[in-house]
Amino acid sequence: MPSQVIEALETFPNPTPERDYTIRIDVPEFTCLCPKTGQPDFAVLEIEYVADELCVELKALKLYVCSYRDQGAFHEAVTNKILDDLVAATSPRFMRLTAIFNVRGGIYTTVVAEHIKDGWIARPVVTLP
Secondary structure: OOOOOOOOOEEOOOOOOOOOOOOEEEEEEEEEEEEOOOOOEEEEEEEEEOOOOOEHHHHHHHHHHHOOOOOOOOHHHHHHHHHHHHHHHOOOOOOEEEEEEEEOOOOOEEEEEEEEEOOOOOOOOOOOO
């Protein structure tokens, strides 16, 4: 496993760039270290995005996420860093990262960070009968 965070995320061309559609990725085994105690922190990462021209390649995402295993990071910082790296790699129309951390000291933490591309407007939600 890498001892430093992998910065490069591989991408591939969006097969249907003319359509807004949602890609959902769940990462159930995210691990980093508490920067205060060095103890492991565990989280589920939920990634939702509307791709523009590029999509993130899943094996590269897996390796990127695993590279945090030995890194100390506050929940808020690591969530925003991961979102920033994903946005830098893919330039999506919209992206939301929800990081649901397991209990630490009797406290659960969930951090939600979002990116909206300038000028992009989400289509209205369709409610079916």
